[in-house]
Amino acid sequence: MALTLYVDTTRWRAHQQSVVDQFPGIVPVCKGNGYGFGHERLADEATRLRSDMLAVGTTYEAAKIKDFFGGDLLVLTPYRLGEEPVPLPDRAIRSVSSVEGVRGLVGARVVIEVMSSMRRHGVSEDDLVKLHSAIDDVRLEGFAIHLPLDRTDGTDAVEEVFGWMERLRAARLPLHTMFVSHLTATELSALRQQFPQTRFRARIGTLMWLGDHDATEYRGAVLDVTRIAKGERYGYRQEKAAADGHLVVVAGGTSHGVGLEAPKAVHGLMPRAKGVARAGLATVNRNLSPFVWAGKQRWFAEPPHMQVSILYLPSDVAPPAVGDELVAHLRHTTTQFDRIVDRQSA
Missing domain, CATH: 2.40.37.10 (Lyase, Ornithine Decarboxylase; Chain A, domain 1)
Known part of the structure; x- marks a missing residue:
């Protein structure tokens, strides 16, 4: 006798495919308890969808999932100087939210998070000038911005990303790839039109795996x-x-x-x-x-x-x-x- 999770697999996978179709270049997210399905199951689903990258929450999750997923692994928790080292393959990409963090990852593949209105973590506008010399010693995979779910003050998500893109461009930092969270397909399309030389990649977990209740x-x-x-x-x-x-x-x-x-x-x-x-x-x-x-x-x-x-x-x-x-x-x-x-x- 058990607590059972029943999955209408055909319907569940049809929803996954619809999300993939709406968000070209999507990066599926598999963190925590794997959104209730488990890491191994979601790694298999990402492989079935031919995803080249899977986002995970921590280095410990990356160490666990690396045996089930053969593509790149984007670790969402930012690197901190002095953290416990976890052996990971070269296909692991670390998120970084400080100039010191970038300098501490010489030779590594990194994504640099900018400070959004979430106020959780990220480099500030004042940090951008310091990044020029720091990024010379890492393999920069792109920048990232994690946006809030709700905007009770009436602000616009596209405008917030646009503002950061302009700051990065003014600082003459590379804009080949921007990882984003909590944008709609329509909002992403608007950004692609404004910045055609940048590849926008949406990191999506809840909508991907739990969007069809x-x-x-x-x-x-x-x-x-x-x-x-x-x-x-x-x-x-x-x-x-x-x-x-x-x-x-x-x-x-x-x-x-x-x-x-x-x-x-x-x-x-x-x-x-x-x-x-x-x-x-x-x-x-x-x-x-x-x-x-x-x-x-x-x-x-x-x-x-x-x-x-x-x-x-x-x-x-x-x-x-x-x-x-x-x-x-x-x-x-x-x-x-x-x-x-x-x-x-x-």
């Missing part, structure tokens, strides 16, 4: 179903049942990422009100699970265990049978499945 589905198998009466105690903490019903034990616990939720940026009165309501319910041990039965997400009976979760079903809901599978609304980037099953659609 209906192509994948998590399901947890039901392991046990137990009737419980009002007032009876159950679980690790021996809570009392508030009413008659059933306890449903389903595959999927904390080791799978069940119950793990990343903080969210909340805007507007209604989302804030919902957040306050959820927090209030949690104080009385009422937490909504990701598992769905009879058309509704069901409540945890208690916090999820390491490999299973216990759900509470009220007495007016017919329970599932052992062996049934419950759909689970889980975040791919924080979920670890027991098995993956490919299903071919017509």
